[in-house]
Structure formats: structure tokens, C-alpha cells
Amino acid sequence: MKTLYLDCSMGAAGDMISAALLELMPDPDAAIARLNSIGIPGVIYTRERTSRCGIAATHLAVTVNGEEECAHEHHDHAHHHHHAHSHRSLDDMLHIAESLTLPQKAKEGVAAVYRLLADAESRAHGRPVGEVHFHEVGAMDAIADIAATCWLMSELAPGQVVASPVNVGGGTVRCAHGVMPVPAPATAFLLEGIPSRGDAEVQCELCTPTGAALLRHLASSFGPMPAIMTRKVGFGAGKRDFEGRANLLRATLGESAADGDANDVVEIRCNIDDMTGEDIAFACEQIFNAGALDVLTIPATMKKGRPGVLLDVLCDQSRREDVATAIFRHTSTLGIRESVCRRTVLSRREEPVPLSDGTTARRKVSEGRGIVRSKLEHDDLAAYALAHGISIAEARAKISANA
16 A cells, blocks of 8 residues: 655644655656646745755745745734735635645645634634634645645545654744744644644744644554655755754655555444435535545434434544544434444555547556456546447447557
8 A cells, every 4th residue: 555654753834744745746846837827826836945954855935925924923824803805714715725726636635624724723712613714824825735735645645644743842832812832722723632742842833733734634543654665755844944953844655564454443333313315415425524434324224113324434543533523513313333443455546548539537446465456437437428429338448448
């Protein structure tokens, strides 16, 4: 299985994560050109080669209308002022995310991370999510880091993401509302359930809210680096340059060892007998959005002979709280049952298949343990069949013959 390991032992800001992933790309300069075409208003990405403690690294600079946000402002993304000319709401940011020229999965990732940020700020300040407003420069700077990371992840397509415990830094940080202990309140909420540690050697914030939200969204587990065959290593540099300390985030991409195709997941089950099919379908979609790996409904007969469903959900252990909350929020269940399961999977990847009409179709390939399976993406088959007025079977045969 293709595995990505993020070493956050020196901190985790959004620009550090995206810069480290950029170094893993086959052509980082082409990736920058692609990022500059996605359509974030006023945003320009620049790849800067730099070094931290003698280690060559990449800094992904983001300018918003020609202005680059200073490092000390990273913690200060959200406020409760209501000046439309200088602040944007969560709905504004979600609208921007949907308008970006990115693959749908990447756009959904951007929206999910921004919802995490808004929820954390809402909890930190005791205000409804609708009253959380993001400072203009900070909001665009953050969405630039988030969009870059989500797109790079969609291109690298790891089967699993593992991150180290997060170094949050130490001391205090000055926010719009005054001086706060590190980690800042929103960051602390985002790191719930994630292993993290303070660092008495520095007096600054090393993990920003954006970085914490990205890790919460991306990482399937946290801990030491697993056994992998390393293929490529990237270093993302933070804006600060500490004397005697490498302000870097390291990303390692490789293939898991022979037993790396197995991991522990949480299975959550509950019974439902008083929801309509439409409401259950909506709930399943929201549970997926909360981080579930799989959501299954099974027809069942409940008490008093009532027809109902058994809801069966799989998720990584790091997402257990988010998924359980989504189940309670979007279904009528009053209780859930949990167990930890060992899951073994084949590695999965997608590869493009050129078609005779100049378009491409996606082929999904699964492999491992001497087994290789592949099949064409059904949506691409359907689009080709409709475009040429033929059946799905004919489209599959025609594409397979020319592949």
C-alpha cells in the first residue's frame, strides 16, 4: 500500500504541509503552475528553495493581492467582527472552495477542512458557526494552503496517511482577543484525540489551526513511522528560521512492508427503525463526510416486528469521535456499539487510459499478495457510452480493446 508519513515533530503549519507534499511531486514547478490556475481570488503561489539548519527545503509562499501574511499572524484566522469588506464567513469560503478548478474530491476536502476550522473557532469563542468570520488575508492564505494540500494529496493518492505526534510549541501567542497559551484555543480543539506535545525550548506557536485541521482531515493514524520502502522524501519549511532548530516538516512517501496492508479500524453499529429511506441516505452521506471508510445499511426486523435497518460503519481510530458524533447527529439512534477490527486490504491506485476520442478514462488497479485486479471507472464508461450512443458493455469492450 502506498503510504505517506508526515513527521510533525518540529511543528505543523499549513504551508509546511503543502510545501513538503510539493517536493514529492514528479515536477514541482508544473504543480505550481497548476495551483496558480485553480482560481483562488487574488492568490499567487511561489515555490521558494531555502534551507533550515543546512537542510535544503521548499517554502510555499502565498501572496494575497500582493501581500504575504506574516508568520506570527497564522494563528489569527477567525474573528467575530462583521465588516464584509475585510472578513469572510464560512459560507463565503465554502462557495470559493466549490468554485475552484480542482477535482471534486479535492474540493470536498477543502470544504471539510474549512468546516473543521469554523467549528473549532466556534467552540473556542462560544459563538455559533454562522457568526465566525475569517480575516480577509488570513482566510485566503489559509484556503490557499488547504487547497494546495488537498490537490497534492489527490495527485499523490496515498492509500494511508500516518502522522507523528504533533509538536505544538510553547509559551504564549498573541491573538485578536489577547495573549493566549500555546496551543491557541482553536488549535487545541482541533487536536482533540490526536497525540501532541509541548516544547519548552521555543516560545512560539509551531502548530497552527490550519495545520491541525489538515492533519485531522488527512491522517488515518498517529504514531511512529511505519515500516515502508521509501520512494521519495520532501521537506517543507516554515516561515520562521530558528537558530539551532530545523523548522521543517518531513513527508515520506513509500510502499508499506509486507504486513503493512493490515490496520486496526473501528466498527460502529446501531439499529434504526423510525427513519425514512431518504433521511437514512442523507445521514450516510454525512457520516462519510465525517471520515467514515465505509457505511453500510442492512435490512433488519426490529422489536414488535418493525422493519428497520442495521447501520454498520467503519472508520480509522483517529476519526472515531467525529464519526460517532455524526451518527448521533444525523440518525435517530439512542446508542451505538463499537468494536476494533483488523482490516486487510489490497493497495489501490488509478491510472489514466487514453481513448480514441481524445478523452481519458480511469482504470482502478488493486494489487498485493501476488494478486492484480483492474476495472474501468463506471462513471467514465457511462460518459463514453452516452457520448457515442452505445451500451455500457460495448463501451467497456471498445475501451478494453484499445487500451
